[in-house]
Every structure is written in C-alpha cells, then in structure tokens.
Amino acid sequence: MLSETQRTTLAATLPAVQGALADITASFYRGLFTAHPDLLDNLFNRTHQKTGEQPQALAGSIAAFAALQLEPDVRRQRFILDRIAHKHASLGVTRAQYDVVHEHLFAAIVEILGDAVTPPVADAWDQLYWDMADLLIEKEASLYAQAGVKPGQVWHDAIVAERVQVSPDTISLTLAGDGESLPGFRPGQYISVQVPLADGARQIRQYSLTGSPTDDRWTFSVKLAGEVSAYLHEQVFEGDRLHVSTPFGDLVLPDDDMPVVLASAGIGCTPVIGLLTALANDQDRRPVTVLHADRSRNRQPHRGQLAALVDKLPNGRLYQWYENGAGHLESPSIRVGTMTLDDIDIADDAHVMLCGPGGFLAGMREQLVSREVPESQIHYETFGPELLRSAAR
Template sequence: MLSTASRETIRATLPVVGAHLDAITTTFYRRMFAARPELERDLFNRGNQHQGEQQKALAGAVAAFASLQLDPDPERVALILSRIAHKHASLGVTAEQYWIVHEHLFAAIVEILGEAVTPEVASAWDEVYWLMAHTLIDLENGLYARSGVQPGEVWRTVRVARRELQSADAVTFTLTALPGEELPRFAPGQYISVGAHLPDGARQIRQYSLCGSPSDETWRITIKRVPASIGPDGSTRPAGEVSNHLYNTVFEGDELSVTTPFGDLELIDDGSPVLLASAGIGCTPMLGMLHHLASSPEREREVAIVHADRSLADHAHRRELEEVARSIPGSTLHRWYETITDEHAVPALVRAGRADIAELPVREGTRAYLCGPLPFMMSLREGLIARGVPASRIHYEVFGPDSWSAR
C-alpha cells in the first residue's frame, strides 16, 4: 500500500505521467536495449517491439496499477499482475532484472518529463514501481516454487518425437523428455515457452499452448506460420519470425529448448457449465481442456464448444476437435467459418460468417474460456456479459503483450 504522501503525489501527477507514458515506455526500451542489447536479442520479443505492442502494454499496466493504488480494486490488480507474473516466469525472469528495468525506466521518465520530476514526484513513482515489482517478484517466486524449480531455472531440452501437419499453415510437434528425464505435469490451458535460435544469432522466445492431455507423458504444441500481411490501417505486419522458423526447420529427432509450463488460463474444476470459445490457432488451449474433461470423472459436465476460423481447410485440429467433443457426453460443438464453399457438405451446427454468441444458449453459472485474436475475444466477452455472465467468470489467454487486462 502506498504511503499517504505518495498517494497524493500520484493522484496529482498521474494525468501528466499518463499522458506521456507512451513516450516514456518507448524511450525506456530504447535506452535499455542500447545499454543491454542482449535483452532485445535473447529475451524480449523483437516483433512486438518493432510494432510498438510491448510499449503499449507496459504503459497500460503501469498506468492501471498506479490508478488502482488510488481507488483499490484487489481483483483487478490480481488479474493484471497474475498474467504478467506467469509470462515473466515462462521467460525465466528473476528479481535482479527488476533493477535493470528500474534504472532505465526512471531515466526515461526524467528524459521525457524533465524538471517536472521533482524529488517528491520521483520518490512517489519510485514507491509505485517497487510496490508493483516486489508484488510481481513474490508471485513469480511462488510460481517457481510450485513448479519445483529455482527462480529463473525454467529451461530444459526436449526431443521432437513426431511432426504432424494440421493444415497448410499449422504443424503439431509431439515432444518427449530426454533419456532419464521426465516432463513436468501441466494444468489444462497452460503453455510453454520455446527458445528458437535464429540465423542471426538471436534467441527469440515465444509461448505455445499445450494441446494434448495433461495425463500424457508427452507434450504437444502447434505452431502456425504467419505470412506478412497488410493490417486494417494499411500498415505492414511482418511475417512470424519464430513461428515460421520453427515450421520450416524443426523435424522428428530435433531438440528444442523449452520451459516449464506456466499460464493462468487454467480450467476450474467446480462442476459449473463450461463454454470454450476459440478462433484460429486459439483452439490449442481449449483442446488441452477438452482432453482433460474427456478423461475426468466430470465427463457429464455440460460443455459448449465454440470455434471460428477462415475455412474448413484453415481449421487446425478440426478432426481432433470433433472427436474429443463426441467423447464428452454433455458437449455441443458450434462452428463458424468465414468461407464455406459447399453448404451441403458441412456438418450440423456449422454456420457461415463470424461467431455470434447471441445465437447460442448460455446456461446460468457458466464459466467461459476465450482464446484467439483480441477483437474476437472482446466481441465474445461483451456478448457474454450482455447474456448475464459475470466478468469474473470469463477467462482468457492473450499471446503477446496483454493490452486488454489493463483497460
């Protein structure tokens, strides 16, 4: 909790700092990467940096956390920090790295705000930073302890036992432990990080959901290659640096550097009705949950499965999704495809267009789990809230910087 003096200073300066946070975070990353280029090369996502997504997410998280010290909302603070902590743990972040961030973040604040940063202002924002940092450090240390590893010691080598094409652009890797080792168990919905060593010498890290059964002795992840594209605003979106590299170069017998499983999109086994909604490759954490439901004593639990994709051909894991849905007595599978070439050849409960939650029955007490592009999840979340599902019972996964939870 902030001291009284700092709280009043934050209240007075938050509008000014908030108005300049984008510039501050951009300057922060520029300064930090100039001083520590290995962080950009081997830890941070270069693609998100170049597109400005990481800067926006950091600015939103800092502003939201500071605001919540003035008008406390413990549930929202827990949501924001839990997601960050899991991502940090999946990268192997340690307490020492918060000092590096502190050094360059406060240098950026002084560079952007200049003389407005009086000793009182600097002290108050320093207190906010360390309150947030120490909370995250405690959360991350708890995640490391729960996983049975020392802080930051999350990396292991696994072997690719099988490579299976799911669609023209998606491939599933079945991963096994090296001889004499075992893979840690994971909760349905969690992910692992993969460290890819790229041709320019960088080690770039990305997260991929575990889409197999948590009871298996192997892990399964699905990689979707991403071509360069033009965004709705006319900007060029670069091709997927890591996903394309893995898709093109990893085959049976190869070894990968991966982490212990993390992620707070965990299926809650409380017996309530479940709605699992995904779009595109967002189906992967839902498959992990469905495999768990299919093999658990709660097989009679009512499950509504919603998936949206571009077409039947683009739908990765389509046959697997159909099969596991049939194995759960209380499940119903609803699908939407933007393009349907032959409407007479598609199964029942398949519709053309975009997913629309208004067309589905939503049981009282439903817990919803969402994964997919941000506009898809925001649309479904709004639809679920309009149908009476409390926001606290809507859970989601965002791969890449999370600019949503801080809103």
C-alpha cells in the same frame, strides 16, 4: 506500500503520465536495448517491438495497476498480475531484472516529463513501481516453487518425437524428455520455446500444450506466422532437440463442476484442445459449450480433433463460425461470419474461457459483459493492451 501522501501525488499526476505513456515506453525500450542488446535478441519478442504491441502492453499494465491503487479491486489486480507472472516465469525472469527495468523506466520518465518529475512525484511513482514489482516477484517465486525449480531455472532440452501437419500452415510437435521425464502440467498451460536464428538471436515464443497431462510427452502446435514459427516449420523434425521451459499459464479449469464455455479463434484453439482432452478423458458430465471462429475450414487447425473431443463429452456442444468458404454448410452449429453470442445459451454460473487474438478477446468480453456475465467468471489465455485498459475501469 503507497502512503496517503504518495497516493495523492499519484492521483494528481496519473493523467499526465497516462498521456505520455506511449512516449515513455518507447524511450524506455530504446534505453534498455541500447544498454542490454542481448535482451532484445534473447528475451523480448522483437516482432512485438517492431509492431508496437510490447510497448502497448507495458503501458497498459502500468496504467491499469496505477489506476487500481486509487480504486482498489483485488480481482482486477490479479487479472493483470497473474498473467504477467506466468509469462515472466515461462521466460525465467528473476529479481535482478526488475532492477534493470527500474533503472531504464525511470530514466525514460524523467526524459519525457522533464521538470514535472519533482522529488515527491518521483517518490510516488518509484513506490508504485516497487509495489507492482514486489507483487510480481512474490508471485513468480511461488510459481517457481510449485514447479519445483529454482527462480529462473526453467530451461531444459527435449527431443522431437513426432511431427504432424494439422493444417496447411500449422504443424504439431510432440516432445519427449532428453534423458529424464518431462515435468507435468495442467491442461490449458503453455511452454516457452527458444530457437537459434540466422542472425545469432535466440528468440522465444509461447505455445499451448494440447496433449493429455497423464502422458509423459508434450504436444503443441505452431502456426506459420513469424520468424520463430518459420524456424520450427523449416528446421525442426523428428530427433531434433528443442530448448523449452517448464509449463506455466493460468487458463486452467476452475476447481468446481460449474458449466464451461470455451471460446476461441484461429490458433487460439490450442489451449481449448488441451482443456477438452482432459474433460474428455474424465468423461466430465458438466455442460461444455465450445465456440470457435476461423477464416475458413480448409485452413482450420485441429478441426477434426476439436469435433471428436466434443463428441466424447456427455454434455458437449460445438458451434463454429467461418468468415468464408462454409456457406453451403450453414446450419445451427456451423455459421458464416464472425462469432456472436446472440443465440448461445450461457448458464448464470458458467465459467467462460477465451483464447485468441487481442481483438477477439476484447470483442468477446464486450459481448459477455452486455449479457451480464460477471467478470469474475470470464477467464483469458493472455492479456493485451485492450483488455488491460478494460480491467482498469
């Protein structure tokens, strides 16, 4: 834990480090992948490396965590760490990998900041890193224990039992156990899927489970948008095996009966489908408001299933926005344009659960905060650089 001396040093150097984080993270990943090229091929999302999203996410998490050591906020700290821990657990991250990251991260800090990294500065930032790492290691150990697996031992094979086209560019795959039952899951959680690519890499992506947790099968949907999804679309059919992880993810229904607002965009509807399936199966009587935004109706995945699940709820309401192609259907429940909360009723005690791209999540959060929805009632499927910066404020 940071001492008062280390905290003072951290406060004095935080602006300089924040200003150099883009360069530090770029240097970090260069060094890491030079020393361990297998990590780029078989663990990290190399598409996000090319676009810069992964370095942004790392920089955002470090900056947010550092700021929260100066102005402690337990809820916001959990906002960052819980999502990272679930993602790490779904990848099978272990304690030893934090040592590797530490080595290359601090080499990058010294490379970029040079003589400014005096022994006291190095000591303070080293302590910060291990404070964050130890919290993540502890949380991940708890997640592994809850899942009934040893740390990192999350991978196994499953058989594709069914493949269905759910939109022009989205397929749904249903998996069955390969000789043993698949582990249970909570509605809203996701699995990691690892696939072999033509260049020898084994890339990993996460997909939300859309089926019922009472079934002995897993169902998830894949939109065609990258090298892993292309492999799944072109190479995976009934009877094939997939290498998948135990389910993880913290976007699950809170343990109360408060009203729920589920807002999603595009393929972000998939965790919503999982949550709605559970609510519909239970005939849950709480007020459930479902908001979904998409580019067009003809390419919307799970369009019919979304409406059917809401119809099964005693107190369910559905509003949908389309950027184009729905002007002739415009009505109180179908709108043209981007999602807005201007005329949507949100109960004071409602849980709001957001699922979609980073820009959508950030925009929705701003609207919710302007509506004075407490941040403790706003839940996210994933973290992104924009949201991490907001969490640090």
